[in-house]
Amino acid sequence: MLTPSTEDDLARMVAGAEGPLRILGGGTRPVGAVVNGTPLSTRGLAGVELYEPGALTLVAKAGTPLADVETALAAEGQRLAFEPMDHRGLLGTQGTPTIGGVVAANISGPRRIQVGAARDFLLGVRFVDGRGQVIRNGGRVMKNVTGYDLVKLMAGSHGTLGVLTEVALKVLPDAQAAATLRCRGLDDAQAVQALCRALASPYEVSGAAHLQKGAGDRPETLIRLEGFPDSVAYRAEALQKALGGVGVFEVETDPDATRAAWDGVRDVGPFHGRGGDVWRLSVKPTDAPGLVARLDGVEALYDWGGGLVWLLAPEDRGPAIRQAVSDTGGHATQVRGGGAGAFQPLAPAVAALQDALRHKFDPRGILNPGRMGRAA
Amino acid sequence: MEMPAPDPTVLARKDALIARFKEVLPKDAVISDPVETRAYECDALTAYKCPPLAVVLPSSTQEVAAALRICHEMQVPVVPRGAGTSLAGGALPSGDSVILGVARLTEVLETDFDNRFVRVQAGRTNLSVTQAVEEEGFFYAPDPSSQLACAIAGNIAMNSGGAHCLKYGVTTNNLLGVTMVLMDGTVIELGGPHLDAEGLDLLGLVCGSEGQLGVVTEATLRILHKPEGARPVLIGFDSNEVAGQCVSDIIKAGILPVAIEFMDRPCIRATEAFAGAGYPDCEALLIVEVEGSDAEIDAQLETISRIAQQHDPVELRQSASEEESARIWLGRKSAFGAMGQINDYMCLDGTIPVSQLPFVLRRIGEMSADYGLEVANVFHAGDGNMHPLILFNANTPGELERCEALGADILKLCVEAGGCLTGEHGVGVEKRDLMSDQYAPADLEIQMAVKDVFDPAWLLNPAKVFPLDISRAHRDRAA
Ligand SMILES: Cc1cc2nc3c(=O)[nH]c(=O)nc-3n(C[C@H](O)[C@H](O)[C@H](O)COP(=O)(O)OP(=O)(O)OC[C@H]3O[C@@H](n4cnc5c(N)ncnc54)[C@H](O)[C@@H]3O)c2cc1C
Numbered sequence: 001m002l003t004p005s006t007e008d009d010l011a012r013m014v015a016g017a018e019g020p021l022r023i024l025g026g027g028t029r030p031v032g033a034v035v036n037g038t039p040l041s042t043r044g045l046a047g048v049e050l051y052e053p054g055a056l057t058l059v060a061k062a063g064t065p066l067a068d069v070e071t072a073l074a075a076e077g078q079r080l081a082f083e084p085m086d087h088r089g090l091l092g093t094q095g096t097p098t099i100g101g102v103v104a105a106n107i108s109g110p111r112r113i114q115v116g117a118a119r120d121f122l123l124g125v126r127f128v129d130g131r132g133q134v135i136r137n138g139g140r141v142m143k144n145v146t147g148y149d150l151v152k153l154m155a156g157s158h159g160t161l162g163v164l165t166e167v168a169l170k171v172l173p174d175a176q177a178a179a180t181l182r183c184r185g186l187d188d189a190q191a192v193q194a195l196c197r198a199l200a201s202p203y204e205v206s207g208a209a210h211l212q213k214g215a216g217d218r219p220e221t222l223i224r225l226e227g228f229p230d231s232v233a234y235r236a237e238a239l240q241k242a243l244g245g246v247g248v249f250e251v252e253t254d255p256d257a258t259r260a261a262w263d264g265v266r267d268v269g270p271f272h273g274r275g276g277d278v279w280r281l282s283v284k285p286t287d288a289p290g291l292v293a294r295l296d297g298v299e300a301l302y303d304w305g306g307g308l309v310w311l312l313a314p315e316d317r318g319p320a321i322r323q324a325v326s327d328t329g330g331h332a333t334q335v336r337g338g339g340a341g342a343f344q345p346l347a348p349a350v351a352a353l354q355d356a357l358r359h360k361f362d363p364r365g366i367l368n369p370g371r372m373g374r375a376a
Numbered sequence: 377m378e379m380p381a382p383d384p385t386v387l388a389r390k391d392a393l394i395a396r397f398k399e400v401l402p403k404d405a406v407i408s409d410p411v412e413t414r415a416y417e418c419d420a421l422t423a424y425k426c427p428p429l430a431v432v433l434p435s436s437t438q439e440v441a442a443a444l445r446i447c448h449e450m451q452v453p454v455v456p457r458g459a460g461t462s463l464a465g466g467a468l469p470s471g472d473s474v475i476l477g478v479a480r481l482t483e484v485l486e487t488d489f490d491n492r493f494v495r496v497q498a499g500r501t502n503l504s505v506t507q508a509v510e511e512e513g514f515f516y517a518p519d520p521s522s523q524l525a526c527a528i529a530g531n532i533a534m535n536s537g538g539a540h541c542l543k544y545g546v547t548t549n550n551l552l553g554v555t556m557v558l559m560d561g562t563v564i565e566l567g568g569p570h571l572d573a574e575g576l577d578l579l580g581l582v583c584g585s586e587g588q589l590g591v592v593t594e595a596t597l598r599i600l601h602k603p604e605g606a607r608p609v610l611i612g613f614d615s616n617e618v619a620g621q622c623v624s625d626i627i628k629a630g631i632l633p634v635a636i637e638f639m640d641r642p643c644i645r646a647t648e649a650f651a652g653a654g655y656p657d658c659e660a661l662l663i664v665e666v667e668g669s670d671a672e673i674d675a676q677l678e679t680i681s682r683i684a685q686q687h688d689p690v691e692l693r694q695s696a697s698e699e700e701s702a703r704i705w706l707g708r709k710s711a712f713g714a715m716g717q718i719n720d721y722m723c724l725d726g727t728i729p730v731s732q733l734p735f736v737l738r739r740i741g742e743m744s745a746d747y748g749l750e751v752a753n754v755f756h757a758g759d760g761n762m763h764p765l766i767l768f769n770a771n772t773p774g775e776l777e778r779c780e781a782l783g784a785d786i787l788k789l790c791v792e793a794g795g796c797l798t799g800e801h802g803v804g805v806e807k808r809d810l811m812s813d814q815y816a817p818a819d820l821e822i823q824m825a826v827k828d829v830f831d832p833a834w835l836l837n838p839a840k841v842f843p844l845d846i847s848r849a850h851r852d853r854a855a
Binding site: 135 | 548631672798828
């Protein structure tokens with residue numbers, strides 16, 4: 001295992017590598033092909049380098065444990081608003097998630113629907129490309145259109161374009177209060193209808209989920225509001241009224257209960273410790289219930305108002321899921337049990353562009369080759 | 377500012393080129409008469425002008441693809457154009473280029489309020505996207521001040537921002553998908569009404585690529601329900617330092633205003649003389665706007681006022697009605713007009729870390745004195761996006777050059793302070809030659825390698841963004 005302790009170290013190791021490298025943050029999110037190569041861990045590149053609460057910016061080395069970042073932010077009443085999920089429960093992995101891993105896989109949670117994804121909060125990156133060159137893009141300021149936005153390209157590239165060494169993030173204030181509106185017993189279509197209506201309101205919903213099997217294995221539809229206490233109370237009541245036609249929503253304001261409910265959605269709690277494949281679908285919300293209904297023997301958890309569908313499926317459902325997504329639009333990733341075919345197949349012209357980009361960033365094809373499909 | 381000499385072999389092929397265009401486009405979509413092409417000789421950076429070889433105005437993605445295929449076969453450079461409001465010279469032609477204008481692509485293709493998106497052709501203006509959805513109470517959030525004129529195509533190419541981006545983000549945060557034509561005529565789709573990318577985030581890469589990677593013909597945009605209301609508070613201070621501290625304290629208190637605008641004394645005086653909004657004559661003025669129901673707005677404005685009081689403001693005026701809000705915004709909204717009234721001006725667009733505000737303002741003051749040119753500052757303080765306005769007289773020989781030199785120094789100062797050359801206007805030709813001040817050679821090389829992938833022959837807007845001496849190897853290799 002290679003464990004560089006400085007960016008220069010890392011650059012030398014990549015430049016001198018004689019074969020493929022398997023890039024690891026905490027190793028908690030092994031989605032996609034298993035890369036046969038020398039493991040290279042960013043663990044030694046750790047530490048928050050700059051944090052300015054008044055400017056809403058934080059810069060950290062890529063191997064910094066996510067928990068360290070979250071602790072530093074919490075001390076100032078701030079947070080990573082995109083609410084990165086923890087994959088350990090779902091994938092049965094161990095290890096310490098790193099901030100670089102969150103960025104490399106573009107990991108977001110329920111609040112993505114309101115504030116954006118990890119990529120939307122990424123202000124700048126430093127990384128080592130496949131030649132061993134140190135590259136910088138973006139910066140630490142909130143608005144920056146100077147040159148091409150490689151920051152977005154690096155987010156979600158799963159270590160196939162470069163090894164991240166440093167990330168700059170926009171952070172946001174924590175909410176003073178939160179509430180969850182909960183309705184039991186809706187079917188998928190009714191639930192997504194309610195979630196869409198809530199998201200199309202002026203009340204700034206920060207979470208919108210439906211569990212086919214919530215507490216007591218009964219369907220549970222959840223809507224989250226966050227903000228100042230009076231405002232949350234006012235909005236909860238207004239939403240309750242607006243959704244009255246669909247079902248009865250009860251308001252939960254206990255902070256611990258609310259946090260537990262949304263951590264469960266974020267980390268796909270209902271699927272933990274259960275056998276089968278896990279799929280993650282991104283679709284147009286109103287398409288989701290019909291798509292799920294076409295698939296036999298699957299269990300679904302809807303987040304993002306229906307736009308994100310988690311499926312627990314028997315092992316032979318892959319082709320049917322791919323077909324259903326290809327018919328309705330959107331994309332699907334097999335998060336557990338996926339291997340080389342985990343990622344959505346791309347249109348030929350787009351795949352050609354992506355292969356060519358990888359070849360420019362990593363001409364020898366040594367950085368996580370084939371991790372996202374089609375070894376370069 | 378230098379542009380590459382027009383390629384004489386391209387100029388010599390003009391007639392053949394026009395004939396080929398006329399085979400695939402309606403007659404009135406092909407413009408080659410020098411009198412008419414003159415209308416396209418510049419964008420809003422009017423200091424630089426050059427009529428193009430020809431202009432084509434396709435009406436569909438297929439026509440865009442057909443026109444690009446011809447230019448690709450004949451190796452003719454293409455400059456995509458939306459509404460021509462770029463302040464960076466992004467849409468400036470070269471003499472051997474074809475302007476490909478998307479102004480005829482204006483349709484709304486789909487509105488979907490359940491799924492909260494609208495799909496439009498890319499030549500549609502920014503404001504008319506909101507107009508297409510506002511009857512249902514929705515809006516498209518990025519709102520550049522040029523929104524009446526600028527096109528979604530240009531917004532995507534420049535990743536444009538707006539007054540409300542502190543809360544809602546800029547174009548890239550509100551863009552869900554595009555249809556784009558590559559230089560060889562290949563049509564690709566990136567994204568769609570669903571969220572996040574499959575594979576690499578090419579959509580994020582295309583947004584802000586200044587017309588150098590492909591021609592965008594359609595866009596899927598996120599729309600939001602309007603807030604119940606919005607109202608500002610105006611706060612005047614005796615020092616920039618204190619105003620900067622107040623901004624930081626508001627943010628730290630957990631309030632996320634939809635806008636925090638900052639004006640300095642030269643700007644306050646000029647707008648006061650022009651618009652008479654009743655601003656106090658002070659060193660620094662903040663306008664902070666929040667959104668929500670009436671009660672929610674009152675509560676937030678109270679908190680902001682309490683924070684401001686701790687900094688001894690010379691004036692604090694909380695709006696309680698639409699009329700009062702309009703009065704507070706009046707001066708800010710007429711700031712550019714006021715400057716234009718008294719002088720020629722050049723508008724810069726660097727971004728700095730908010731914490732560096734007092735230092736950067738002081739340095740700008742010193743530089744302004746050194747150059748003997750007045751600088752007025754008006755900007756988005758919440759996100760550090762400065763808009764220093766350098767006042768000059770274009771009729772005084774040498775003053776434009778002096779103004780440009782001061783502008784370059786101010787932008788370098790932004791970079792030194794930990795910021796960047798441009799926060800929302802783009803690089804174009806205006807900041808092209810300063811790119812090496814922000815980026816190391818390897819940083820620029822890999823960006824140019826991205827262009828090599830999308831446009832191997834470097835035909836799309838080739839003389840922009842990258843300093844010519846640095847891009848030469850790529851352009852020559854391609855030719
Ligand atoms: C008074 C005024 C106020 C402004 N205020 C703001 C502001 O608040 N915020 C802000 O961000 N900007 C502002 N701008 C700058 C400008 O309006 C924006 O950059 C705008 O997005 C440009 O849009 P456009 O349609 O006019 O593009 P154009 O000027 O026509 O082109 C801009 C760039 O986009 C490329 N392009 C155009 N169409 C396409 C296409 N179909 N495919 C690919 N590339 C294409 C061009 O090649 C060029 O590089 C302002 C400008 C003015 C004049």
